[in-house]
Amino acid sequence: MIGVAAPQYDPAAPESATTLPVGTPATVRAYIRELLRRHRGAFAILIGTNAVAVIASMVGPYLLGGVVEDLSAGARDxxxxxxxxxxATALVVQTVFVRIVRLRGGMLGEEMLADLREDFLVRSVGLPPSVLERAGTGDLLSRITTDVDRLANAMREAVPQLAIGVVWAALLLGALGVTAPPLALAVLVALPVLVTGCRWYFRRAPAAYRSEAAGYAAVASVLTETVDAGRTVEAHRLGARRIALSDRRIREWTAWERYTLFLRSVLFPVVSVTHMTIMVSVLTLGGVFVLKDWITVGELTTGALLAQMLVEPVGLILRWYDELQVAQVSIGRLVGVRDIEPDAGDAGVRPSGRHVEADAVRFGYREGVDVLHEVSLSVAPGTRVALVGPSGAGKSTLGRLLAGIYAPRRGSVTLGAAELSRMPAERVREQVALVNQEHHVFVGSLRDNLLLARTGADDAELWAALGAVDADGWARGLDDGLDTEVGSGGLALTPAQAQQIALARLVLADPHTLVLDEATSLLDPRAARHLERSLARVLDGRTVVAIAHRLHTAHDADVIAVVERGRIAELGSHEELVAAGGAYAALWRSWHG
Incomplete structure (x- = not known):
């Protein structure tokens, strides 16, 4: 049974399945120790009540052994x-304490699961923005959904039950050693079978479960990307290619599922053989020991019953330890964010002004492949700069560098002569804000969504912010006004309304420098033009870097930077660039007719 060869296939989970790191074994062990320290009082109560329940369960075998011993001695009374x-008394005590053990175990599991969820969320929102920007949607979703679901069962039951099983088995072995030491040696006959089988299994299981989890993340990522880009897939007739990719990812994932099932199909029979070996060895050797007067019949009876009772805790330990192999992978994926250094920055780095400057910047998302090449740009305070150019030229990347989301590979991006990459993230966000095409409406009231930008704002300030982005019209028409529930389960807002809420947050946050990456793209051209004129009054005096394909945005800017192939090809005002007859003039003629 133990020597069964592994399947011939060797499914490989894609290396690109995850973008956030998976916690190392050292990180996982450190986090588990931290959890145990947080809940050491609850663990002590759980182990104490379990010990009482186990001791009460051993009263029956001792009583029965005593009766058998009296009968063998010829006693009549x-x-x-x-x-x-x-x-009966022992049974009542056992029943009461078993119920307490289950209750305390469930409570402990829920508390640890809540801690894990909160720790993951707190750590995730504290990650550098560049890490979250690069993280794949499917990977993030699979961690917070699938991995948490897998951990739910482990935290609620596996950890408490494993502790219960270890205490249970230790007490039974101790009682067996005190009652009939030779029988304790008989139990060890099954140990080689159990150790060999478990060693074979646990040498293969952790890596297999990690690959299975990564394979599922790859499936989730492909499906999410396909759904999100459904119209693009249809427009470019990529359906067959996306289906083929999904099928390949699913095959890789199911291959690992089959392999982990194969591993369990070997382990479970080994456990059954171990149980049978324990009973056979205890009864056989125990009989020999009785014949040689090494132990009494009563001791054999008690020892055999205690050995039989060992079956349940040993099975409990192996069952939940196997469950923890899956849980360990999920914990590693959730606490993997701990391996990412937080973007603490240097608290001593402070901007001495509002001048934004990029100097000889080079940047790429992959090693050795630069998106921006020796880009230099100086933005004076209060200047409106428009970045224009073809798609994929690097406009959004440059905007994110100017907003402090990314740090340049070479060169520097400074605000008031202070490098943005060295400033603490919170300080950067106080100075510079980025608004892009992706907006999120949080579950809650409209007021709560706006107060995210400035918690102390009163209703008058909230309505003023909505008015500044032309959203007060539809907002005042809501039945409950600012108290209207929006988001999932509440009022479904249109994409344009969600974009207006994001811009209203920007007004409330009141940063002196803004990077607008197609911030009005979800509005129709006429509404977008009207909103931009309204925002222009609100943003007067602020530094604005606007990335846009609609050239009327560039027309209103003080300076226009034409980005082509990762370089600034032209720089100047609208009139200067049109007169120069270069790339911008060609764009203007084609757009304006």
Whole structure:
């Protein structure tokens, strides 16, 4: 059974399945120790109540062993009434404490699961923005959904049950050693079978479960990307290619599922053989020991019952330890964010002004492949700069560098002569804000969504912010006004309304420098033009870097930077660039007719 060869296939989970790191074994162990320290009081209560329940469960075998011993000695007065009363009392105590153990175990599991969720969320929102920007949607979703779901069962039951099983088995072995030491040696006959089988299994299981989890993340990522880009897939007739990719990812994932099932199909029979070996060795060797007068019949009876009771805790330990192999992978994926250094920055780095400057910047998302090449740009305070150019030229990347989301590979991006990459993230966000095409409406009231930008704002300020982005019209028409529930389960806002809420947050946050990456793209051209004129009054005096394909935005800017192939090809005002007859003039003629 133990020597069964692994399947011939060797499914490989894609290396690109995850973008956030998976926690190392050292990180996982450190986090588990931290959890145990947080809940050491609850663990102590759980182990204490479990010890009482186990000791009460051993009363029956001792009483029965005593009765058998008296019978073998020829005693006539067995005092069965006293024995029955003691057994009933022990049974009541065991029942009560088993119930307490289950209750305390469930509570402990829920508390640890809540801690894990909160720790993951707190750590995730504290990650550098560049890490979250690069993280794949499917990977993030699979961690917070699938991995948490897998951990739910482990935290609620596996950790408490494993602790219960270890205490249970230790007490039974101790009782067996005290009652009949030779029988304790008989139990060890099954140990080689169990150790060999478990060693074979646990050498293969962790890596297999990690690959299975990564394979599922790859499936989720492909499906999410395909759904999100459904119209693009249809427009470019990429359906067959996306289906083929999905099928390949699913095959890789199911291959690992089959392999982990194969591993379990070997382990479970080994456990069954171990149980049978324990009973056979105890009864066989115990009989020999009785014949040689090494132990009594009563001791054999008690020892055999205690050995039989070992079956349940050993099975419990192996069952939940196997569950923890899956949980360990999920914990590693959730606490993997701990391996990412937080973007603490240097608290001593402070901007001495509002001048934004990029100097000889080079940047790429992959090693050795630069998107921006020696880009230099100086933005004076209060200047409106428009970045224009073809798609994929690097406009959004440059905007994110100017907003402090990314740090340049070479060169520098400074605000008031202070490098943005060295400033603490919170300080950067106080100075510079980025608004792009992706907006999120949080579950809650409209007021709560706006107060995210400035928690102390009163209703008058909230309505003023909505008015500044032309959103007060539809907002005042809501039945409950600012108290209207929006988001999932509440009022479904249109993409344009969600974009207006994001811009209203920007007004409330009141940063002195803004990077607008197609911030009005979800509005129709006429509404977008009207909103931009309204925002222009609100943003007067602020530094604005606007990335846009609609050239009327560039027309209103003080300076226009034409980005082509990762370089600034032209720089100047609208009139200067049109007169120069270069790339911008060609764009203007084609757009304006």
């Amino acid at each position: 067995l005092q069965l009434g006293r024995v029955a009363a003691l057994f």
